[in-house]
Amino acid sequence: MKTERLLLSKGAERLGIDLEEEALERLLLYLAELVKWNRRINLIARDTREEQIIETHFLDSLTLLPFLLEQRQAPQHLLDVGSGAGFPGLVLATVLPEVRFTLAEPRAKRVSFLRHLIRTLRLTNTEVHAERIEALMPDRQGCFTHITGRAVAEPALFLPLVRPLVSPETRVVLMLARTELLASIEQLPSGPWHILDIRTFNLPFSAASRVLAVVGACL
Template identity: 60%
Template sequence: MSESNRRLLLDGAAQLGINLEPAACERLQVYLNELMKWNQRINLIARNTGEQQAIEIHFLDSLALLPLLTRTDDAVHLLDVGSGAGFPGLVLACVLPEAHFTLVEPRQKRVSFLRHLIRLLELRNAEVVADRVEAHAAAWHGRFSHVTSRAVAEPGVFLQLIHPLVTPATGVILMLARKEPLTRLSEAGVSGWQIVETIRFTLPFSEAPRLLAVVHSG
């Protein structure tokens, strides 16, 4: 990562209220370099995505979840469903070594990339499950403190998918590209879930709107 990209990452994180430690910033620099290199071969993100755009729409967008995970003294174990190139789960694992992250990804080429990064960065707090979440939902009931996914499915489809593995205490984080507050899940055709918190923000440089909605079952 060039010095300008490093500064972009640090400044963008600061605008989100996040202070990146030097070691975390170094890991994310390596992550970006590997992402751009691998993307030439296996199409992890859109091929025309430049480094600076990737920093904002993938890395900073993922880091926006960090305050939701650090506000508690309880152990954090986040499940990232359909992790793809590791957004948001592996980005968060780079900056939050005291938490644990399980990345579920069925596509083998992406699994290879994720496992390569975990080895390269020596991340002992992250694991990859090369499967679909449905295959493990019953066995994983109550295992995770948080569950999230980025652009895998609409809220109604996603919540139905993960319902067997959550308890009323599980914090499910919906990552949505919108600026209007989501006041009722019925707006998305969803029942049986309750919104407990919404956070609106814009990406630091493009000012693209984003909304995080924390929901619980029951």
């Protein structure tokens, strides 16, 4: 795992993220379990090289860290919609034990993988909601400080989907490939939505562009 360790630590460093040794070890164990399980069930594309997995799944997920670290003085609870193999929610939970995470994933095989990893990594800050996101509504409105989802749907579909869970204090973090997808969200009928922060960057090895947009709503 020397190559994987170097790629993960070097990539995080290039993104301005400081990974502690314990967190790095857990992420490497996560990677090993993902590769092993992926031989049996389709968690990610079968032909994905480990170097690509590290960049496009693990490092991409870690780009949300600054948003959570900036508010770490207050209790935080992040909802990851359509968590799949745990990106970004379980990756973040692995390095942020003080933050609570709920992973919403309706597909049974992925739920089995997520729960296996939570046990293997001995995470006490993470729960899996094994149903569609609609089953969380409306009794958990305002329970989450942050809501995100990776490759679930474009903003025009994702924001109305999570709207029943959003309070004025909730921050929705959109993970995008380009800023053009933000063009019309302030006019969505599910709003009013307000873009509070936009950060653009490139992944450390492929230089693929990424956009993180923090969005809030007024009731």
